[in-house]
Structures are given as structure tokens and as C-alpha cells.
Amino acid sequence: MKFELPKLPYAYDALEPYIDAKTMELHHSKHHQTYVTKLNEALEKYPELQEKKLEWLLGSLDQIPADIRKAVQNHGGGHSNHSMFWNMMKPQGGGEPTGEIADVIIKNFGDFKKFREEFSKAAASVFGSGWAWLVYDENKKFTILTTANQDSPYMKGQLPLLGLDVWEHAYYLKYQNKKPDYIEAWWSVVNWQNITENLLRVKS
């Protein structure tokens, strides 16, 4: 079984004007596709690993043969992170979360404004390429953190609820060096229904 590029759940231009169509097209059809291709190449010699779930591979890097461990970390992480990321956004998204996810945010971060500030600050602080996340961590706490490169929260047993790609490929065409503007705009496309589904999965 080979890993496959998931279909984007909306058109490339659907997140305009916040995220432009060209960026979405390159990001999905080239960058994400490359992670999938290289992950499959890495697993070619190891058919038994091709049957494993991606989250298992990421959470079990110490059990992955040394010659492909880095490839699984980078490209498996990239495939997993992006597959989640597309679903965490939607056209006409954004606004303030409601229901259970709002309760979690208020309980753990004070209010949505504070959460948003803290998350944006974490995203802006990523030096080089990486991601910002809201995760349910290994100590059963809801935490904002960042990962470098394509490292995945699953590598530390953390379950991701919300993630933001702050690699330059995610924003440079439209925002150039203005990373904070990209982060600010991204809040307008967050798919809170998906984040709520992630929360319910984490709690079950």
C-alpha cells in the first residue's frame, strides 16, 4: 500500500484573499506531493512498514531502520502535517470558536483573544522552517508549542488539534517577509468544526 496525496477539500482559490491560489496550488500539488513521493520511496525496501499507519511510523521512529529513519521523520512528518493542515482551513472560516473547543481554550488560556495572541506569537517565533501547534500533550495538558522542519507532534506522543505551517513556502509569494501578516490572515480561514472534531478524537 502506498501513501497518497489527499485531495484538497476545496479549490486552490477558495482561501483567497487570505491565502492565494498560486501558493495553495504549489503547496499542495508540489510540496505535499514531494513528501508523499519521498516517503513511499523510503518505504520501498520495507513492505512491512508500508502497512503501518502514518501516526504509528511517526510515533515509533526508534523502531524504523536507521537508513530510512530521517526520511520517514521528514517526509512522513510532512505528509501527516499537511494532510491535517488542509482540513484545518476552509473558505468562510475563522471567527471565534464555540462549543467544546471554546471551553477548552477558555479553561486553558483565559479567553480566545489571549489564546490567539499566544499561538500567533509562537508561530512568529519559529526560526527557520516549522510549525505552531495546539496539542493535547503527553502530560494530558492542552499546550501551544512549535516543531522544527516537518517534525510532528505525534513523534512525542502529542495529539495535534490545530496547526499552522510557517515554512516560507506557505506564504512567501503573497506575504514575502511579512510573516506576521500571513499569521494574522490565517485566522480568517481556520476551520473550527475540524478543530472540534480533532478535540473529540483526542478525548475519546
Ligand code: MN3
Ligand atoms: Mn508546507
